Amino acid sequence: MLMADGLVKRFQSRTNVITAVDGIAIAVAAGEVLAFLGPNGAGKTTTIKMVAGLVRPDQGRVTISNIDVTGRPALAAAHLGAVLEGSRNLYWRLTCLENLIYWGTLRRLTPRAARTRAVELLRLVGLEDRQHNTVQTLSRGMQQKLALCQALMHRPKLLLLDEPTLGLDFASSETIKTTVRDLARDGVAILLTTHQMDVAQQLSDRLAIIRSGKLVLSGTTTAILTQYSKPMWRITTASPLPTDRIAAVRALGWQVEQPSAEAILVTPREDDADGIYQLLDVLRPEPIRLVERHRADLAEVFQQVVEEGANAQ
Amino acid sequence: MTSLLVAEWRRMIIDLVRYPLETMSMMVVMLAVFAGMFFGAHYLTAAPIGGTTLSGVVIGYAVWSLVMNATGFMGYSIQNETQNGTLEQVMLAPWRTVQIFLVRGVMDILEMLIPVLLVLVGLVALTGAQFNWRPMALLPVIMIIVTAWGIGLMMAALALLFKRMTQMQLMIQFALLFIIMAPITALHGVTGAALGVLAPLTVQVGVLHAAVGVTVPSVSAGMWWEAVADMALWFGVGYWLLTSADGLARRRGIVGHY
Numbered sequence: 001m002l003m004a005d006g007l008v009k010r011f012q013s014r015t016n017v018i019t020a021v022d023g024i025a026i027a028v029a030a031g032e033v034l035a036f037l038g039p040n041g042a043g044k045t046t047t048i049k050m051v052a053g054l055v056r057p058d059q060g061r062v063t064i065s066n067i068d069v070t071g072r073p074a075l076a077a078a079h080l081g082a083v084l085e086g087s088r089n090l091y092w093r094l095t096c097l098e099n100l101i102y103w104g105t106l107r108r109l110t111p112r113a114a115r116t117r118a119v120e121l122l123r124l125v126g127l128e129d130r131q132h133n134t135v136q137t138l139s140r141g142m143q144q145k146l147a148l149c150q151a152l153m154h155r156p157k158l159l160l161l162d163e164p165t166l167g168l169d170f171a172s173s174e175t176i177k178t179t180v181r182d183l184a185r186d187g188v189a190i191l192l193t194t195h196q197m198d199v200a201q202q203l204s205d206r207l208a209i210i211r212s213g214k215l216v217l218s219g220t221t222t223a224i225l226t227q228y229s230k231p232m233w234r235i236t237t238a239s240p241l242p243t244d245r246i247a248a249v250r251a252l253g254w255q256v257e258q259p260s261a262e263a264i265l266v267t268p269r270e271d272d273a274d275g276i277y278q279l280l281d282v283l284r285p286e287p288i289r290l291v292e293r294h295r296a297d298l299a300e301v302f303q304q305v306v307e308e309g310a311n312a313q
Numbered sequence: 314m315t316s317l318l319v320a321e322w323r324r325m326i327i328d329l330v331r332y333p334l335e336t337m338s339m340m341v342v343m344l345a346v347f348a349g350m351f352f353g354a355h356y357l358t359a360a361p362i363g364g365t366t367l368s369g370v371v372i373g374y375a376v377w378s379l380v381m382n383a384t385g386f387m388g389y390s391i392q393n394e395t396q397n398g399t400l401e402q403v404m405l406a407p408w409r410t411v412q413i414f415l416v417r418g419v420m421d422i423l424e425m426l427i428p429v430l431l432v433l434v435g436l437v438a439l440t441g442a443q444f445n446w447r448p449m450a451l452l453p454v455i456m457i458i459v460t461a462w463g464i465g466l467m468m469a470a471l472a473l474l475f476k477r478m479t480q481m482q483l484m485i486q487f488a489l490l491f492i493i494m495a496p497i498t499a500l501h502g503v504t505g506a507a508l509g510v511l512a513p514l515t516v517q518v519g520v521l522h523a524a525v526g527v528t529v530p531s532v533s534a535g536m537w538w539e540a541v542a543d544m545a546l547w548f549g550v551g552y553w554l555l556t557s558a559d560g561l562a563r564r565r566g567i568v569g570h571y
């Protein structure tokens with residue numbers, strides 16, 4: 001659906017040239033959610049705007065449904081919906097319904113079709129009882145949900161979301177996440193940027209982490225999380241473990257950390273399937289409550305990747 | 314193109330109806346100004362009501378208001394959209410930026426004309442005054458508006474690149490007033506003709522004067538051609554400038570607020 005290759009963008013500031021995006025390639029297939037992660041100033045927004053055609057790349061090419069964004073912007077725009085960061089994306093003095101009808105008609109729907117679609121979308125995000133209120137009377141969360149409806153009026157095949165849940169209350173954020181998941185299930189390709197690792201972890205099929213305009217890690221979310229998971233177990237007990245038990249575990253050749261009295265983190269010398277049984281035997285008959293294998297969360301991956309990158313420089 | 318027109322037409326009507334007080338007060342002010350000019354000028358000059366000069370004054374005022382709007386609105390709209398964070402969405406629509414803002418320029422003139430026409434009808438009903446109305450006068454008015462849109466497109470280009478330009482806009486509008494008032498059409502020969510074609514609006518205003526019978530009794534074919542050439546020149550340059558500014562803004566990454 002979306003193909004971007006070799007994107008480079010430099011900005012001329014008063015004193016120097018900033019390379020905001022430095023050779024990024026991304027692809028998002030229909031029905032797929034790609035989360036674009038990176039620290040502030042990494043070039044996420046610039047990349048999204050290049051995909052949307054709002055920023056023209058210095059090098060590289062973007063195609064949406066095989067349509068060149070630079071060459072045929074109006075045609076590409078018909079397949080594209082976007083909610084941009086820091087923009088209101090909506091007219092303050094118009095009501096929810098008027099806004100959606102305006103943006104829909106501007107994207108070539110008839111006013112009647114736009115009204116039907118608008119009512120449908122407002123119901124989807126739970127704003128149907130607000131349809132005659134002006135945008136300025138809505139909360140931030142409602143505005144963001146309405147902005148999402150706005151981007152969906154013309155049933156785009158590609159949806160771009162720049163920090164879609166930033167600064168939202170819990171309920172609005174959940175609605176947006178659910179909507180994103182449903183859209184992906186219906187075959188929409190979604191590219192989203194976020195600082196919020198939990199959001200990325202919950203929504204994405206694939207990840208692309210960028211730093212200083214360069215791609216530092218990309219792949220499917222599951223594969224990346226597996227790759228960064230350690231061969232470590234966390235064992236929680238009902239009462240503090242006696243020191244002789246811990247010594248016995250060490251004697252098996254395991255590394256032990258004690259983050260709290262009732263929990264130990266243990267890492268075997270070799271990661272084989274049998275090890276954990278030996279360990280549990282040693283712990284018998286202590287009251288074990290929970291045994292869990294370490295699973296990296298995205299925040300750890302992100303920190304590791306971005307810091308490694310920073311140290312390498 | 315129709316869906317763009319429909320979208321902007323609906324937005325304009327909503328704006329007109331949503332704020333009836335704004336619309337009403339605009340109509341009242343306009344009525345007062347027209348009436349003031351009408352009776353004031355009659356009182357001072359003892360010219361007959363409905364006479365040629367008075368019609369000229371009223372038409373002049375109306376046309377001047379149109380010119381101010383046509384030159385200022387598109388730039389104002391871009392500035393406004395930039396501040397409100399809607400410009401990016403507008404520029405993501407499947408239309409050229411220049412098309413969208415031109416259509417908005419057209420709607421702005423309509424938004425202004427609808428109340429003006431209502432006022433004029435009211436005025437005629439109220440005073441029984443007769444306008445020295447000639448259909449031929451409509452043509453130069455249209456040419457004046459199109460030329461003014463050309464300048465409006467240039468200001469829109471500046472607004473897209475520089476964001477804040479209230480000062481600049483005022484200066485350009487003053488320069489415009491000066492150019493229109495300057496007696497360029499009175500210059501004869503090649504210089505006069507050349508300046509007439511180059512300076513925006515001068516010829517069109519001359520044609521308008523002639524058409525409503527303020528100055529010259531009739532308009533020569535040459536004057537018509539000059540007016541058309543001038544209009545095409547300014548509109549064309551404006552169109553080209555906004556198109557280029559659009560490309561430049563996208564290259565520099567300054568669409569909306571950076």
Ligand SMILES: Nc1ncnc2c1ncn2[C@@H]1O[C@H](COP(=O)(O)OP(=O)(O)O)[C@@H](O)[C@H]1O
Pocket residue numbers: 011012013018019020038039040041042043044045046047565566567571
């Ligand atoms: N129009 C612009 N002119 C100059 N510098 C810019 C412009 N847009 C972005 N930048 C710079 O490019 C870098 C990347 O910005 P951005 O893409 O907004 O990052 P992110 O969205 O990942 O936080 C930043 O250093 C930013 O200051």
Ligand SMILES: [Mg+2]
Pocket residue numbers: 044045046085162
């Ligand atoms: Mg950003």
